[in-house]
């Protein structure tokens with residue numbers, strides 16, 4: 001936790017209430033501490049942000065004395081829980097109602113809040129200690145505590161403590177690295193509240209939205225497109241960024257089906273099915289990661305909130321890297337790693353590079369076979385000649401044939417006038433890299449065999465024989481020997497190709513290279529981020545079926561999603577953490593559904609709710625754990641295991657142990673909370 005947020009409040013009750021709210025949103029991403037204005041406030045230089053609870057100038061002065069000019073101090077925008085407004089709506093219009101608070105400023109602020117959201121049918125008068133309670137008052141609005149004794153005939157409307165505006169939470173959260181996923185959950189809870197208010201007031205979402213200036217500013221504070229739909233696919237909320245992107249010409253969007261949005265087909269899964277994995281989509285030549293979150297009230301499904309994150313720039317860099325001409329762009333220096341299996345493959349490749357024979361690179365997807373092909377060419381005597389690469393699986397048979405061998409004028413309808421040289425001709429004097437060779441059809445296999453044997457090509461539709469001098473490097477992730485045995489691949493071609501076979505090791509056989517690969521990938525993009533030890537542990541434990549390509553994708557995802565210098569577990573794609581957690585929970589002999597583990601998490605959760613850290617001794621002596629025979633030392637070992645799974649976090653002795661968001665999620669998953 002690099003950031004600290006400070007709250008300075010006027011009264012201790014308000015302080016306790018708001019601290020709890022701030023902590024629920026910001027921890028564990030940043031530390032939140034608070035002081036009542038009458039307390040001795042220490043020097044707070046080094047903190048990220050200070051919130052004060054009212055506009056009262058003396059509060060600002062107190063805060064400014066504690067922090068340097070560079071630290072922003074803002075007044076928390078606060079608002080009552082929307083459902084409490086219901087009682088107010090039942091008071092006859094025009095009634096004079098005192099609004100009670102502990103000072104004239106705060107009483108006026110509450111009135112301001114009410115008027116801002118157009119609850120203006122009453123005649124509000126500020127009321128505070130020292131004001132006189134008039135006989136005619138039938139109602140009184142209080143904030144949790146009546147600040148003066150009230151006569152018995154008065155109907156008291158308790159608006160509770162005013163909550164922190166979600167706008168302030170989101171805005172500050174983005175500055176201190178609260179992940180988007182958490183922000184989205186909060187937002188959807190807020191939308192649930194709004195939808196309930198709409199129902200209560202008998203109005204439509206659109207009207208509530210119009211009424212509620214707070215909601216408007218909340219959505220504008222979110223700089224990425226946000227769209228919410230109800231379960232019938234009707235748009236209930238949309239912010240300006242999303243309107244601009246998806247429907248700039250529509251004047252009314254709320255209440256319309258989401259199918260009015262541009263490219264709605266791409267969004268459809270996110271508005272229709274729960275549990276969609278985040279996906280990359282393109283709109284107006286911009287790339288976005290889309291994710292959706294389901295809106296629920298207890299078990300009732302109310303719809304989805306969908307957020308998009310612009311990743312165009314990252315994608316552009318990636319495409320640039322992928323665009324290669326007829327030259328080899330990588331050398332052995334680009335192949336990162338120092339593990340034994342990798343060094344062995346590099347050493348072998350360097351030796352084989354010098355000779356002119358066909359090389360067959362084998363290995364799983366994304367292990368770096370293409371990278372090796374480039375490097376071998378660069379290391380060979382042909383390095384000044386062309387390097388031509390083709391993915392044999394990416395083209396239909398007839399196209400692949402004409403790409404490889406070229407065609408003559410009029411060879412087929414649409415053939416280019418004058419014909420076209422094939423890749424073998426283009427690779428003359430250099431190297432041709434045939435990726436995914438295991439996927440070529442029997443007809444192409446025959447033609448290829450002839451080129452390899454005779455070093456000659458005949459263009460499609462032609463008769464002339466052309467001699468070519470090029471070295472072939474082929475690659476496959478298939479087991480070609482099995483394919484030969486099954487009759488799917490010609491044996492003679494296999495032996496022609498596999499003159500010099502090189503096996504590229506899978507990433508899980510060289511996990512020690514992972515930190516280096518990550519660093520290198522970040523460095524290439526000029527990004528400086530580090531990884532929390534738990535994340536690194538998870539990455540080392542994963543089985544990386546997609547190898548380095550998958551690793552790079554995970555890193556790209558994490559750096560896109562994370563707004564914090566240290567990447568944490570919450571920044572990893574869900575499917576990865578879920579897979580790892582499933583695997584670990586099976587392997588680690590701490591089955592999560594084990595009631596004993598859930599009891600521990602539940603115990604920690606109670607302390608989390610009460611906002612208190614807890615030590616092992618105290619935890620072991622909670623009634624449930626004590627009844628289950630937990631000793632302090634057994635608990636210590638189990639907590640360590642739960643910490644490895646990212647479900648709890650242990651701080652110093654003073655900080656005690658606390659449950660993490662993943663731990664809370666786990667309790668939810670098993671229906672404990």
Ligand SMILES: Nc1ncnc2c1ncn2[C@@H]1O[C@H](COP(=O)(O)OP(=O)(O)OP(=O)(O)O)[C@@H](O)[C@H]1O
Pocket residue numbers: 334335336337363364365366367368369370371372435475476477517520548549552
């Ligand atoms: N040792 C390595 N060091 C750095 N980057 C690597 C390494 N190996 C692979 N990569 C990167 O991983 C990605 C996948 O590599 P590459 O395309 O060469 O794999 P491949 O085995 O040819 O995959 P496929 O079989 O799916 O075609 C590329 O972005 C590549 O630059």
